[in-house]
Amino acid sequence: MWSRDGKTLLRAWRDGQGRSSFYSVDLKTGETREVVSMAATSNSLESALSPDGKTVYTNASNAVTKGNGSPGITAFDLATSEKRQVFVAKDGGLVPGLGLSPDGHTLAFRLYYVGRPNETHLCVIGVDGSNFRELYTETEPRDGSLRPQIAWTRDGRTVLFTRATPDGWQLMRIPAEGGKPEFTGLAGRGQPFFDLNADGSRIVFNDLVATAKAELWVLDNLMSALKP
Numbered sequence: 173m174w175s176r177d178g179k180t181l182l183r184a185w186r187d188g189q190g191r192s193s194f195y196s197v198d199l200k201t202g203e204t205r206e207v208v209s210m211a212a213t214s215n216s217l218e219s220a221l222s223p224d225g226k227t228v229y230t231n232a233s234n235a236v237t238k239g240n241g242s243p244g245i246t247a248f249d250l251a252t253s254e255k256r257q258v259f260v261a262k263d264g265g266l267v268p269g270l271g272l273s274p275d276g277h278t279l280a281f282r283l284y285y286v287g288r289p290n291e292t293h294l295c296v297i298g299v300d301g302s303n304f305r306e307l308y309t310e311t312e313p314r315d316g317s318l319r320p321q322i323a324w325t326r327d328g329r330t331v332l333f334t335r336a337t338p339d340g341w342q343l344m345r346i347p348a349e350g351g352k353p354e355f356t357g358l359a360g361r362g363q364p365f366f367d368l369n370a371d372g373s374r375i376v377f378n379d380l381v382a383t384a385k386a387e388l389w390v391l392d393n394l395m396s397a398l399k400p
Contacts, residue, residue, distance in 0.1 A: 326372030
């Protein structure tokens with residue numbers, strides 16, 4: 173995740189014992205420092221940075237944060253390392269996907285329940301823990317092995333999310349106020365990841381399919397293509 177001034181990156185790493193920490197990386201000097209330490213062991217670690225760059229929201233509490241966390245969503249103050257629980261998933265629930273609205277006020281997330289692996293819920297909640305709502309619930313044709321991805325359109329009116337299909341995934345959209353999901357036309361067969369560009373007019377995505385074959389690709393003239 174980029175800082176607002178574009179000078180540092182923030183990301184989480186796990187050590188050999190499965191403990192995760194957030195680190196800040198200075199892009200000019202390469203200096204790396206730990207800003208938030210966690211005792212999380214979750215393999216699914218999605219995070220979102222607040223627009224002011226002061227708070228990071230993460231589903232690392234799927235496991236444990238400092239030994240006393242609960243499954244759900246946790247907010248960490250990057251200046252003080254203080255944490256607070258935004259959402260607690262009860263009754264065996266887990267939060268494998270997470271996305272923050274452009275105004276920084278609302279989190280969208282997927283909610284699964286242990287013992288009900290094909291049932292998935294798309295929910296939203298205020299970053300202060302208020303106004304929890306379910307936007308959409310369905311029984312997917314797969315067992316929850318698809319790693320879900322979530323993003324918001326830049327106007328904050330629509331939530332984009334991946335849903336499982338019998339042989340892959342589809343990218344769907346749904347109004348942030350709730351309604352019926354619509355298929356965007358983008359689909360794949362592997363593990364998806366996607367993101368939107370700054371004005372929300374283009375999408376970048378991958379479609380990772382685990383095979384024994386590996387390929388290395390080179391993109392020519394990439395920097396010239398990025399010029400305004």
